[in-house]
Amino acid sequence: MAGLTIANVTKTFGDYDAVKDVSLDVRDGEFLAVLGPSGCGKTTLLRLVAGFEKISSGQIRIGSDVVSDASGSVPPEKRRVGIVFQNYALWPHMTVAENVGYSLKVAKVDKAVARQRVADALALVNLDGLSDRRPANLSGGQRQRVALARCLVATPSLVLFDEPLANLDVHLRASMEDEFADFHKRTGTTIVYITHDQAEAMALADRIAVMDHGRLAQLATPRDLYREPANEMVASFIAQGIVLPAKVLSAEQTGHARVEVLGHEVVIRCRPGEQPRTDAKICIRSSELEIAGKDEAGFDAAVTRAIYKGGAVRVELSPTLDPNLNLHVERPEPGAFEAGSQLRLKIVSGWLIPNGKSA
Amino acid sequence: MTARVKESRGQEMALTAAVAFVIVLLSLLPMLRLLKEVVAPGGVVSDTAIRLGLSSSATWVATWHTLVVGIGGTVLAVALGTFVALLVTLSDIRGRGALILCYVMPLMIAPQVTALAWLQLFGPASPLLKLLGIAPPLGTRNPLYSTQGIILLLGVQYGPLVFLLVRAGLRKLPRELVEAARAGGAGWFTVLRTVVLPLMTPSIMAAAALAFVSCVGNFGIPAFLGIPANYLVLPTLIYQKLAGGGPAVLGETAFLSVLIGVIAMAGIVTQEIMSRRRDYRISSTSLPAEPYELGRWRAPVEAGIWLLIVLILVLPLFGLMLTSLVPGYGIPLSTATATLDNYRFILFEHAGSRRAFFNSFALSIAAAAFAVLVAVPVGYLIAWGRQRWIRLVNLAIELPYALPGVVLAIAALLMFLRPIPFTGIQLYNTVWIILYAYLARFLVLALRPTVSGYHQIDRALEEAAQVAGAGLFIRLRTIVFPLVAPAAIAGGLLIFMTALSELTVSALLWSSGSETIGVVMFSFEQGGDSNYAAAMSAITVAITFVLMLVTNLLAPYLPSGVLPWRD
Numbered sequence: 016m017a018g019l020t021i022a023n024v025t026k027t028f029g030d031y032d033a034v035k036d037v038s039l040d041v042r043d044g045e046f047l048a049v050l051g052p053s054g055c056g057k058t059t060l061l062r063l064v065a066g067f068e069k070i071s072s073g074q075i076r077i078g079s080d081v082v083s084d085a086s087g088s089v090p091p092e093k094r095r096v097g098i099v100f101q102n103y104a105l106w107p108h109m110t111v112a113e114n115v116g117y118s119l120k121v122a123k124v125d126k127a128v129a130r131q132r133v134a135d136a137l138a139l140v141n142l143d144g145l146s147d148r149r150p151a152n153l154s155g156g157q158r159q160r161v162a163l164a165r166c167l168v169a170t171p172s173l174v175l176f177d178e179p180l181a182n183l184d185v186h187l188r189a190s191m192e193d194e195f196a197d198f199h200k201r202t203g204t205t206i207v208y209i210t211h212d213q214a215e216a217m218a219l220a221d222r223i224a225v226m227d228h229g230r231l232a233q234l235a236t237p238r239d240l241y242r243e244p245a246n247e248m249v250a251s252f253i254a255q256g257i258v259l260p261a262k263v264l265s266a267e268q269t270g271h272a273r274v275e276v277l278g279h280e281v282v283i284r285c286r287p288g289e290q291p292r293t294d295a296k297i298c299i300r301s302s303e304l305e306i307a308g309k310d311e312a313g314f315d316a317a318v319t320r321a322i323y324k325g326g327a328v329r330v331e332l333s334p335t336l337d338p339n340l341n342l343h344v345e346r347p348e349p350g351a352f353e354a355g356s357q358l359r360l361k362i363v364s365g366w367l368i369p370n371g372k373s374a
Numbered sequence: 375m376t377a378r379v380k381e382s383r384g385q386e387m388a389l390t391a392a393v394a395f396v397i398v399l400l401s402l403l404p405m406l407r408l409l410k411e412v413v414a415p416g417g418v419v420s421d422t423a424i425r426l427g428l429s430s431s432a433t434w435v436a437t438w439h440t441l442v443v444g445i446g447g448t449v450l451a452v453a454l455g456t457f458v459a460l461l462v463t464l465s466d467i468r469g470r471g472a473l474i475l476c477y478v479m480p481l482m483i484a485p486q487v488t489a490l491a492w493l494q495l496f497g498p499a500s501p502l503l504k505l506l507g508i509a510p511p512l513g514t515r516n517p518l519y520s521t522q523g524i525i526l527l528l529g530v531q532y533g534p535l536v537f538l539l540v541r542a543g544l545r546k547l548p549r550e551l552v553e554a555a556r557a558g559g560a561g562w563f564t565v566l567r568t569v570v571l572p573l574m575t576p577s578i579m580a581a582a583a584l585a586f587v588s589c590v591g592n593f594g595i596p597a598f599l600g601i602p603a604n605y606l607v608l609p610t611l612i613y614q615k616l617a618g619g620g621p622a623v624l625g626e627t628a629f630l631s632v633l634i635g636v637i638a639m640a641g642i643v644t645q646e647i648m649s650r651r652r653d654y655r656i657s658s659t660s661l662p663a664e665p666y667e668l669g670r671w672r673a674p675v676e677a678g679i680w681l682l683i684v685l686i687l688v689l690p691l692f693g694l695m696l697t698s699l700v701p702g703y704g705i706p707l708s709t710a711t712a713t714l715d716n717y718r719f720i721l722f723e724h725a726g727s728r729r730a731f732f733n734s735f736a737l738s739i740a741a742a743a744f745a746v747l748v749a750v751p752v753g754y755l756i757a758w759g760r761q762r763w764i765r766l767v768n769l770a771i772e773l774p775y776a777l778p779g780v781v782l783a784i785a786a787l788l789m790f791l792r793p794i795p796f797t798g799i800q801l802y803n804t805v806w807i808i809l810y811a812y813l814a815r816f817l818v819l820a821l822r823p824t825v826s827g828y829h830q831i832d833r834a835l836e837e838a839a840q841v842a843g844a845g846l847f848i849r850l851r852t853i854v855f856p857l858v859a860p861a862a863i864a865g866g867l868l869i870f871m872t873a874l875s876e877l878t879v880s881a882l883l884w885s886s887g888s889e890t891i892g893v894v895m896f897s898f899e900q901g902g903d904s905n906y907a908a909a910m911s912a913i914t915v916a917i918t919f920v921l922m923l924v925t926n927l928l929a930p931y932l933p934s935g936v937l938p939w940r941d
Contacts, residue, residue: 118842
């Protein structure tokens with residue numbers, strides 16, 4: 016096992032920067048998810064770590080070994096990383112045991128030893144007894160587990176997952192998620208897990224790296240990512256956060272500040288050291304938006320659309336003061352929300368998005 | 375880190391260098407040698423060869439004939455092939471698989487065998503016509519010994535080529551385009567005329583160009599049908615010159631072969647220009663259109679199309695078989711006269727023919743095996759390589775096959791007329807020069823299926839082996855080869871079938887002791903021993919047919935389109 020260090024890595028294809036100046040540190044034994052919309056550079060990042068692509072500048076270290084830098088790149092076959100591919104990439108012409116034992120055969124490990132290690136790896140993923148099957152005769156979940164066993168058997172220094180659940184149906188997805196969490200707990204392997212699915216990343220990862228247009232937007236624990244997004248992109252990307260313009264009225268005190276938003280003054284959470292400023296942005300969750308009583312402070316908004324969600328209604332609104340902004344709240348089912356009707360809303364809490372781009 | 379980097383680069387470099395060496399040897403070198411002979415014979419730049427060639431009236435006559443049969447054959451092939459493709463693909467005709475197999479069959483049969491079969495069908499000695507009692511009297515000229523005869527057979531031979539390309543195009547036609555036209559009120563014929571055919575223009579053009587190149591370069595058909603009528607096209611003119619003059623006239627024939635190459639290329643360029651005039655790109659992909667219901671016309675149309683198959687495949691092959699059973703020229707066939715003596719003679723008695731069977735088998739197996747082994751690494755670089763210049767490699771390998779076979783044969787002669795420098799090894803007048811030409815010419819037949827095989831394989835399978843620690847050579851052996859093997863081997867079988875009764879190249883390169891089946895068949899026919907030629911042809915057709923069936927066993931593991939006769 017080893018940690019992974021990515022330092023100022025840039026990857027350029029032609030004149031397009033697929034990965035731009037990304038630095039991140041994965042601790043030994045950590046489960047890190049790399050999350051981002053499609054085209055954000057997360058798959059390129061994985062291929063750089065695996066060695067399939069060469070970096071344009073920067074440095075990648077696995078443990079204390081430099082594997083990629085300006086002077087060259089250690090080929091994938093010498094990196095001792097394991098990869099679980101999106102479609103498993105099991106070799107159809109080999110049995111399960113041959114698939115799992117391939118890296119041992121390549122490394123010319125003694126046959127008896129190899130057989131034992133294959134059996135151990137298969138036992139670890141609960142596949143004993145299937146070693147003579149062909150991949151074609153396995154279920155989706157079983158294939159996934161063969162892929163896990165295959166990368167385990169070589170005792171890799173870290174394991175990369177390339178959107179391994181993207182091709183599975185919802186049902187299988189949940190059970191495989193449990194399987195991965197379990198796998199991580201039992202083996203203590205350092206894992207880098209690429210995904211575009213927030214729920215998956217939140218459920219599995221110790222920390223999440225959000226990527227956007229090739230850059231690292233934020234690296235934080237799932238909880239911090241949700242509660243304290245570092246910038247607008249993360250704020251709006253994670254769990255459909257609502258981003259609103261605001262004016263900071265008071266300096267930070269015990270982690271809170273007073274701001275004016277939509278003509279309405281509220282106290283919200285913020286980073287230490289925030290000072291009064293204009294042109295600020297705040298992030299609120301729909302649960303932090305409530306319908307205000309008659310005499311309470313708040314702002315007016317018009318309902319633009321009400322979508323029935325089964326058990327709840329998602330109401331979309333635009334504030335009267337700034338009709339270009341979009342808000343949404345979830346309301347329990349019975350309730351009439353006609354498009355065009357007026358509501359008075361109040362913000363109960365929120366997060367002041369820090370100034371600048373720093374993560 | 376450096377040592378680890380070096381090791382992996384080393385294998386990649388070794389592979390690239392080996393591939394480059396093979397390409398240079400098999401493609402670039404012969405083409406450059408040929409050009410040099412024309413532009414700078416004897417090492418000095420001069421236009422003597424070109425001037426001499428252009429001043430000869432034989433050149434002009436043969437060029438004119440080449441163009442006439444080339445264009446005529448192409449028109450017929452395009453008409454036939456497109457018609458059958460439309461019918462088979464867009465209508466609800468039954469027995470599609472069998473129909474395709476039968477219609478494509480002529481493509482798998484060597485042109486000179488086709489020629490021989492048709493000659494046996496129509497000549498005054500035709501056993502079939504004699505059986506029916508309608509044979510013209512002995513001494514009557516065979517009607518196929520004519521321009522029309524050559525055009526007809528070229529059309530029959532290469533119609534399937536057009537069929538395959540147009541059918542591939544039709545299968546990509548999105549059904550929405552057809553359905554939109556029908557919803558707009560167009561009847562089926564209008565849809566065909568206004569939507570289907572215009573969209574098929576690129577496929578039809580490409581097919582026409584390919585058919586033209588094949589017709590222009592064809593040797594077997596004009597050799598069997600044209601030489602007796604003294605109707606010479608460029609390939610047969612080259613053959614006659616070389617047969618009469620030997621290496622002394624090599625310079626002259628080099629010019630003629632370049633001329634064929636130029637005519638062939640002109641066909642391809644014309645196609646490029648014509649296709650570029652309008653935008654035919656189909657943007658969406660979708661299911662193929664619902665077949666058109668022929669309704670009460672279905673049975674008559676089916677009868678018609680099978681009648682066509684009988685005419686262009688069954689009858690000629692039947693005629694061939696009958697001739698192979700006749701004891702001598704002009705003798706009517708009956709249960710009393712039918713004999714297997716011709717087969718006994720060519721298989722056991724005639725030394726040249728026995729040698730030819732051995733040589734052709736050895737050559738075909740060697741060419742096929744070599745091509746399979748080379749196609750896997752070359753295909754790897756073409757399909758998965760990152761070097762840009764690799765696209766040129768593909769072009770370089772296509773060239774010896776795209777150009778008429780005569781061109782390559784002359785180039786090989788020029789290269790190996792003298793012993794190979796530094797080694798003193800003499801390939802001229804041995805079987806090895808034929809092997810060289812086969813390797814160069816047929817490599818692409820294995821490469822194409824292999825490359826499309828690569829495109830079907832998920833690259834992650836190789837990457838998974840790479841992260842498991844396998845170096846390039848281990849990956850090629852344990853992962854890549856087993857995965858593309860079916861496609862590469864199917865390509866090898868195609869090569870075997872093509873090379874077994876090949877004539878164009880070996881007719882120019884053979885020498886006593888290195889005869890091939892095609893050459894011996896040709897000399898039997900020229901000497902008037904059609905029965906022996908027919909017996910040899912019947913054997914090669916039978917082998918081809920058996921191999922097609924054997925290759926079918928691979929079909930489940932192959933990308934679609936690799937086996938031309940499979941739907």
